[in-house]
Amino acid sequence: MANYMDIIAGCKDKPGGIIEAYHAIQKEYNYIPEEALKEAAKAFKLSEAQAFGVATFYSYLSVKKRGKYIIRMCESAPCHVAGADEVLKAMEAYLGIKVGETTPDNKFTLELSECVGQCQATPVVTINSEPVFNVKPEMVPGILAGYK
Ligand code: FES
Numbered sequence: 001m002a003n004y005m006d007i008i009a010g011c012k013d014k015p016g017g018i019i020e021a022y023h024a025i026q027k028e029y030n031y032i033p034e035e036a037l038k039e040a041a042k043a044f045k046l047s048e049a050q051a052f053g054v055a056t057f058y059s060y061l062s063v064k065k066r067g068k069y070i071i072r073m074c075e076s077a078p079c080h081v082a083g084a085d086e087v088l089k090a091m092e093a094y095l096g097i098k099v100g101e102t103t104p105d106n107k108f109t110l111e112l113s114e115c116v117g118q119c120q121a122t123p124v125v126t127i128n129s130e131p132v133f134n135v136k137p138e139m140v141p142g143i144l145a146g147y148k
Contacts, residue, residue, distance in 0.1 A: 023061075
């Protein structure tokens with residue numbers, strides 16, 4: 001696992017380096033930890049508020065702690081009609097968290113998504129961007145047990 005200090009050091013002198021660094025950090029950590037934001041502020045000569053502002057400007061970057069596996073339940077109409085709400089409830093019950101939260105062991109974060117273009121096999125869940133098709137509530141424990 002690449003350390004955020006090394007990532008920032010590697011991007012420090014590049015144009016747009018802070019965005020590149022944030023991308024790389026998020027790839028490693030699944031979010032941008034507060035210490036990394038502080039380090040980026042120093043390296044890119046910004047205030048901490050500015051470094052935070054850059055990270056929160058882009059919706060694909062997250063400054064909120066997220067787990068190793070990001071589970072996203074598609075909530076667009078075709079998945080909704082096919083029972084996405086029931087699947088979501090089963091996920092919340094199995095993981096013991098609500099949408100937007102991360103399990104205490106930092107393994108899973110539960111989020112919602114828009115249509116992921118797989119409406120032929122609704123409802124669709126993605127786990128770290130890998131789609132799982134035709135998910136039924138009773139399948140949830142089996143699916144998630146496969147993620148270590
Ligand atoms: S609506 Fe869920 S994949 Fe299209």
